[in-house]
Amino acid sequence: xxxxxxxxxxxxxxxxxxxxYLLFGGLVFSxxxxxxxxxxxxxxxxxxxxxxNQSCVSAAALEHFVGQVLAxxxxxxxxxxxxxxxxxxxxxxxxxxxANTLVTTVGYGHTTPLSDVGKVFSxxxxxxxxxxxxxxxxxxxxxxxxxxxxxxxxxxxxxxxxARPAAGxxxxxxxxxxxxxxxxxxxxxxxxxxGGWSFLDGFYFCFISLCTIGLGDFVPAAKPxxxxxQLYQVAVMVYxxxxxxxxxxLLRTFHKMADLHGLTTFLQLPRCEESDQExxxxxxxxxxxxxxxxAQKRPSYNSISDR
Amino acid sequence: xxxVAAPDLLDPKCAAxxxxxxxxxxxxxxxxxCEDERDGGRVSVMRWKTVxxxxxxxxxxxxxxxxxxxxxxQPHESSHKLAILAQKLEFLAVHGCVNSSDLExxxxxxxxxxxxxxxxxxxxxxQSSLWDLSSSFFFAGTVITTIGFGNxxxxxxxxxxxxxxYALMGIPLFGFLLAGxxxxxxxxxxxxxxxxxxxxxxxxxxxxxxxxxxxLLFILFGCLIFVALxxxxxxxxxxxxxxxxxxxxxxxxTTIGFGxxxxxEKGGSESPEYLKYYKPVVWFWILVGLAYFAAxxxxxxxxxxxxxxxxxxxxxxxxxHAAEWTANVSAEFxxxxxxxxxxxxxxxxxxxxxxxxxxSELGINAxxxxxxxxxxxxxxxxxxxEREAYANLTLxxxxxxxxxxxxxxxFLNGLSPDFAQRLEVAVVENxx
Numbered sequence: 001x002x003x004x005x006x007x008x009x010x011x012x013x014x015x016x017x018x019x020x021y022l023l024f025g026g027l028v029f030s031x032x033x034x035x036x037x038x039x040x041x042x043x044x045x046x047x048x049x050x051x052x053n054q055s056c057v058s059a060a061a062l063e064h065f066v067g068q069v070l071a072x073x074x075x076x077x078x079x080x081x082x083x084x085x086x087x088x089x090x091x092x093x094x095x096x097x098x099a100n101t102l103v104t105t106v107g108y109g110h111t112t113p114l115s116d117v118g119k120v121f122s123x124x125x126x127x128x129x130x131x132x133x134x135x136x137x138x139x140x141x142x143x144x145x146x147x148x149x150x151x152x153x154x155x156x157x158x159x160x161x162x163a164r165p166a167a168g169x170x171x172x173x174x175x176x177x178x179x180x181x182x183x184x185x186x187x188x189x190x191x192x193x194x195g196g197w198s199f200l201d202g203f204y205f206c207f208i209s210l211c212t213i214g215l216g217d218f219v220p221a222a223k224p225x226x227x228x229x230q231l232y233q234v235a236v237m238v239y240x241x242x243x244x245x246x247x248x249x250l251l252r253t254f255h256k257m258a259d260l261h262g263l264t265t266f267l268q269l270p271r272c273e274e275s276d277q278e279x280x281x282x283x284x285x286x287x288x289x290x291x292x293x294x295a296q297k298r299p300s301y302n303s304i305s306d307r
Numbered sequence: 308x309x310x311v312a313a314p315d316l317l318d319p320k321c322a323a324x325x326x327x328x329x330x331x332x333x334x335x336x337x338x339x340x341c342e343d344e345r346d347g348g349r350v351s352v353m354r355w356k357t358v359x360x361x362x363x364x365x366x367x368x369x370x371x372x373x374x375x376x377x378x379x380x381q382p383h384e385s386s387h388k389l390a391i392l393a394q395k396l397e398f399l400a401v402h403g404c405v406n407s408s409d410l411e412x413x414x415x416x417x418x419x420x421x422x423x424x425x426x427x428x429x430x431x432x433x434q435s436s437l438w439d440l441s442s443s444f445f446f447a448g449t450v451i452t453t454i455g456f457g458n459x460x461x462x463x464x465x466x467x468x469x470x471x472x473y474a475l476m477g478i479p480l481f482g483f484l485l486a487g488x489x490x491x492x493x494x495x496x497x498x499x500x501x502x503x504x505x506x507x508x509x510x511x512x513x514x515x516x517x518x519x520x521x522x523l524l525f526i527l528f529g530c531l532i533f534v535a536l537x538x539x540x541x542x543x544x545x546x547x548x549x550x551x552x553x554x555x556x557x558x559x560x561t562t563i564g565f566g567x568x569x570x571x572e573k574g575g576s577e578s579p580e581y582l583k584y585y586k587p588v589v590w591f592w593i594l595v596g597l598a599y600f601a602a603x604x605x606x607x608x609x610x611x612x613x614x615x616x617x618x619x620x621x622x623x624x625x626x627x628h629a630a631e632w633t634a635n636v637s638a639e640f641x642x643x644x645x646x647x648x649x650x651x652x653x654x655x656x657x658x659x660x661x662x663x664x665x666x667s668e669l670g671i672n673a674x675x676x677x678x679x680x681x682x683x684x685x686x687x688x689x690x691x692x693e694r695e696a697y698a699n700l701t702l703x704x705x706x707x708x709x710x711x712x713x714x715x716x717x718f719l720n721g722l723s724p725d726f727a728q729r730l731e732v733a734v735v736e737n738x739x
Contacts, residue, residue: 036462044420051413056404056490068394069417089379092373099372103365107563109457112709114375119554125372130561131608132368147338204467211474213455216566217462 038120093230100237103129104215104244110222121199137241141249148174150255167257178250183207184241190220193232361615404720441586445571448590452597454564489598498524522606529603533560533596541570544585559593560600 045193050135052059090098101108102125113119149170156166197205197218205218221232395414399407438446442459449456450470461467500521507517538552547555547568555568571586 040420046356047413047416050410051405054404057402060399061402065394065398066417068391069414070421072707090377090384095377096369098376099369101565102372103369104452105561105563106564107455107558109565109567112565112567113379114387115379116550118376118379118383119550121375123554123557125375126557126561127367127604128607129372130563131604133365134604134612135608135611136365139361172630200464200467204471207471207474208455211453212562213450213453213474214457214564215455215460216457217460230534275488 028137057149093233097233099125100240101214102126103133104212104240105130106209106212106240108214108216108219110216110219128179137245137248140245144245144249145252149250149256164260167260169259171253174250174253178246182210182239182246186239187245194218194220194223206243209240210247212244445586445590445630447473447477448593449564450474451481452562452593453478454559454562455592456564456569457568458564458569485596485598485601488594491600492595492598493602494526500524526603527600533592533599537592545570556596560596561604562597 020080048062050112052062090111098111100106100121113122131153153166155169157163159170182204183206186206187199189201190205191197191199194202205220208218220236221229223229233300395410399405399410430495438459446459450473453474461470503524504517504521507520534556538549538556541547541552541555542549545552545568551568555570558565558568559570570589
């Protein structure tokens with residue numbers, strides 16, 4: 001089969017598998033969550049009825065009020081009575097936290113811009129900030145590759161391991177390290193600091209944030225009466241950044257390992273390459289190898305005529 | 308045929324925002340070199356400086372964003388807070404049999420229901436579930452694409468654990484898919500652009516202009532198909548304003564996904580028939596739109612990179628100039644110092660020779676001559692050689708009359724910048 005046909009076949013295979021995967025996920029989520037939702041609905045109905053029975057409030061008035069609460073909550077306005085008047089969702093550190101969720105594309109949604117100008121600004125800010133942040137993350141990871149990946153691999157090989165097992169061992173140890181330091185430890189911290197979070201909740205939060213999914217059902221440092229709220233928020237921001245960096249590093253290590261084990265060539269995927277080499281390379285370093293790599297640089301969308 | 312490679316496929320964000328927008332699927336055998344290792348030691352010093360510079364810039368960017376958001380949003384938030392308080396008070400005033408603690412209870416329950424994703428308004432019977440198959444499908448899609456709206460989220464422990472495992476496997480899978488789609492998209496678009504470029508080339512426009520035009524066309528058409536058109540559709544179906552629709556499109560396609568606006572939430576009994584196909588179409592649009600946005604964002608990233616490279620080049624040029632200038636200055640300085648020391652020794656020699664002549668004229672014993680010990684004589688001879696070597700330099704720097712330079716002994720004196728003195732000594736020596 002010619003390569004083009006094979007690539008199309010693989011692509012449609014991927015799409016099909018993806019759809020099946022989604023269906024499967026939908027089924028499982030549905031069966032897990034629906035009963036809980038039903039229960040919650042019934043509880044809420046009972047509460048409303050009880051409220052209506054014992055008071056002079058008409059159903060219409062109650063619905064109207066609930067609608068108002070809903071609207072307020074959608075705007076992210078705290079409806080708690082205990083919220084102090086000067087605690088805002090938009091003080092400097094909270095706004096910075098929001099900006100951080102914007103540029104890392106996590107996007108919790110616990111606070112969202114209310115004004116029209118705010119929305120426009122969010123669009124512009126995101127369009128510039130997201131590639132910028134990705135650039136920073138890539139740059140940092142590139143620098144970290146040497147001490148965290150290349151050097152240990154070299155050490156392992158010096159100890160007598162072959163390339164393939166060395167890569168596997170290294171990846172597993174890196175994975176364990178990341179799990180311990182970036183998932184388990186912060187999960188414990190969060191479950192201790194946040195009232196009502198179990199360890200699983202903390203772990204779930206770490207995972208959802210570091211994959212940049214950011215559902216927003218759990219957001220730390222969001223309670224208005226939190227102690228040291230500013231410091232806490234800054235700490236969470238730092239954790240997010242470091243965590244994202246390590247996740248990316250982990251992915252690249254995995255990709256390299258897959259390269260070595262021939263997975264990527266089997267699936268007709270590109271091998272991991274030192275993609276950011278042209279950045280910061282001193283001219284003195286460019287020997288024949290990197291010059292050849294530079295010659296094969298990818299054209300971008302705006303230089304299609306290079307083909 | 309292009310020889311480009313697809314992005315890092317295991318991470319959709321990586322694929323999306325990698326520095327180089329890559330187009331086709333063809334595997335490029337990349338050498339897993341040890342280049343990092345070899346020059347990590349030396350070059351990494353330079354690299355960390357750049358990284359910290361960029362990091363500092365990001366922090367500054369965040370602070371700027373925070374201040375602007377705060378300035379824009381806090382007034383709105385305050386007004387909404389006041390509004391809900393007023394509504395509560397009004398409710399309590401109108402309905403006297405309700406006491407405030409009961410009301411607070413109700414509000415709390417409503418808020419928790421909202422957080423659980425249940426819509427507390429209206430009767431529950433005619434509301435569609437948030438976890439029926441199509442909505443769960445949609446939710447699974449938001450998890451895998453890492454958009455993560457959050458309007459629905461799992462609340463059971465089992466649901467959360469499954470969500471984590473599901474995402475762990477699904478995100479790389481989606482990454483592959485995104486790469487493939489982006490690939491095909493790039494090919495289709497590339498063919499279109501090639502046709503356009505063929506017509507433009509007839510006008511004999513320069514290469515850079517062609518590139519600029521093709522970029523602009525890419526942005527324009529992409530925005531039309533993936534941003535403007537869906538925004539119009541959303542505005543019509545969801546009832547949002549134009550700004551809100553655009554906002555939703557951008558926030559979704561950059562995978563930020565706040566969840567304050569979610570397409571397809573309007574379900575229930577009043578939805579028309581075609582809405583059944585709405586959600587799958589939305590999902591398909593997200594898939595292709597994500598690929599487009601990945602390309603756009605990586606293009607922006609490339610611009611940043613180009614700007615930083617240019618700045619670095621200019622800084623490098625500046626540094627080179629500065630180094631050159633410093634080298635020149637220090638060379639001149641050294642030369643001046645050398646001349647001065649030569650000059651000083653020269654004067655000493657002249658003084659000694661004058662003393663000798665005077666003493667010989669006055670008939671003082673020749674013991675004075677022995678002041679010029681053999682070592683000193685050798686030194687003076689060497690110095691004379693050295694000075695002859697530098698003669699060219701110094702001659703060019705100091706004006707020496709041609710007549711004087713011809714004479715050997717006077718040559719030594721020629722190095723003195725002081726003309727009058729030279730003349731005097733010359734007279735003295737000539738008179739010998």
